[in-house]
Amino acid sequence: MSSPSIATETRPSLGELALVFFKLGxxxxxGPAAHIAMMHDEFVRRRRWISEEEFLDRLGAANLIPGPSSTEMAIHIGLLKRGWRGLLVAGACFIVPAAILVSIIAAIYVKYGALPRVAGVLVAVKPVVIAIIVQAFWNLGKTALKSWWLGVVGALAAVAYVFRTHELLILLGAALLASLPMWGKRAKSAAVLWVGAIPAAAGIAVPISLSRLFLTFLKIGSVLFGSGYVLLAFLRGDFVDRLHWLTQQQLLDAVAVGQITPGPVFTTATFIGYIIAGTRGAAVATVAIFLPAFFLVAISGPLVPRIRKSKIASAALDGVVVASLALMGVVAWQLGRDAIVNWQTVAIALVSALLLLRWKVNSAWLILGAAAIGVIWHG
Incomplete structure (x- = not known):
């Protein structure tokens, strides 16, 4: 690994750390891919608090543990810059604004039985999100692709993801493939494993309790790898099919709120908690689903520099990094098919990409500008 750049020597105060993560929140x-892209823009390109290599290493580490990847990236950055205090400040300031906003929307939803009208804003914001992801994919890819073999690993990871291979298996397979040159002829082959969904067992409704709500979301936060689509499968299995605490429509509305609000998509849990048990339910669900992320990052964060000292482990981490970028690229492609649907959205995406890549405009301003355009178009 190259020697630390001047970016790694920057030590922001806890106040600075809190403000920037509150702004991001x-x-x-x-969603996570866009959040990670915005963090790259904020901390690597603009503020130069961390180097490209450090950012990619933490991205790989975040993808190796269960939980919300973008929130774990925030926690990793806080840990890297200010130790355990930074870990708590960065994570909390990224989560809390979204949790409060989602709770307010949930209260409106429970009272009126419907969501606010946000279709026009979504139509205009989504193309900007795609442009942000593409920008991060391009910038990070130039650092991550250190050899032709890593390019092959990334391509295989993308193909596996398109064919619905489980994200964890993709990352593990990429780590194995990337480290093959280090092992030499002892490793003869590698296989791609496929995982099928197991239907949740049907049953009668379970009485609602805060303790069961806490334990259910704690389990999800402790074992869930992958995107918001994987989160949807877990939520449906637990809260619709097994516990019968939500209807299918309530679940879909909860996921929609998680997508249209800023901050972690996992604040979908806040919405569900409020529907089930009011304000206390929202607080319990939020703490439960995010708590494992703080614990797992605190354990895994200090191991990243040690991993880089081992040639085999370092090569494996490189594989995880390129696989993570491959997943980001496929997500951008999949979302782009739904987001860029007419000449207006094409124009927004192209202008956003130009402003990001050529003039380095802050991505937050682009999102706010697109939201304003959406309000005007569909007002």
């Missing part, structure tokens, strides 16, 4: 729309 209130403006980071578009």
């Amino acid at each position: 209130t403006t980071a729309f578009g």
Whole structure:
């Protein structure tokens, strides 16, 4: 690994750390891939608090543990810059604004039985999100692709993801493939494993309790790898099919709120908790689903520099990094098919990409501008 750049020597105060993550928590729309792209823009390109290599290493580490990847990236950055205090400040300031906003929307939903009208805003914001993801994919890819073999690993990871291979298996397979040159002829082959969904067992409704709500979301936060689509499968299995605490429509509305609000998509749990048990339910669900992320990052964060000292482990981490970027690229492609649907959205995406790549405009301003356009178009 190259020697640390001047970016790694920057030590922001806890106040600075809190302010920047609070800003991200209130403006980071578009899901984990977009959040990670915005963090790259904020901390690597603009503030130069961390280097490209450090960012990619933490991205790989975040993808190796269960939980919300963008929130774990925030926690990793806080840990890297200010130790355990930074870990708590960065994570909390990224989560809390979204949790408060989602709780307010949930209260409106429970009272009126419907969501606010946000279709026009979504139509305009989504193309900007795609442009942000593409920008991060391009910038990070130039650092991550250190050899032709890593390019092959990334391509195989993308193909596996398109064919619905489980994300964890993709990352593990990429780590194995990337480390093959280090092992030499002892490793003869590698296989791609496929995982099928297991239907949740049907049953009668279970009485609602805060303790069961806490334990259910704690389990999800402890074992869930992958995107918001995987989260949807877990939520449906637990809360619709097994516990019968939600209807299918309530679940879909909860996921929609998680997508249209800034900050972590996992604040979908906040919405569900409020529907089930009011304000206390929202607080319990939020703490439970995010608590494992703080614990797992605190354990895994200090191991990243040690991993880089081993040639085999370092090569495996490189594989995880390129696989993570491959997943980001496929997500951008999949979302782009739904987001860029007419000449207006094409124009927004192209202009956003130009402003990001050529003039380095802050992505938060682009999202706010697109939201304003959406309000005007569909007002």
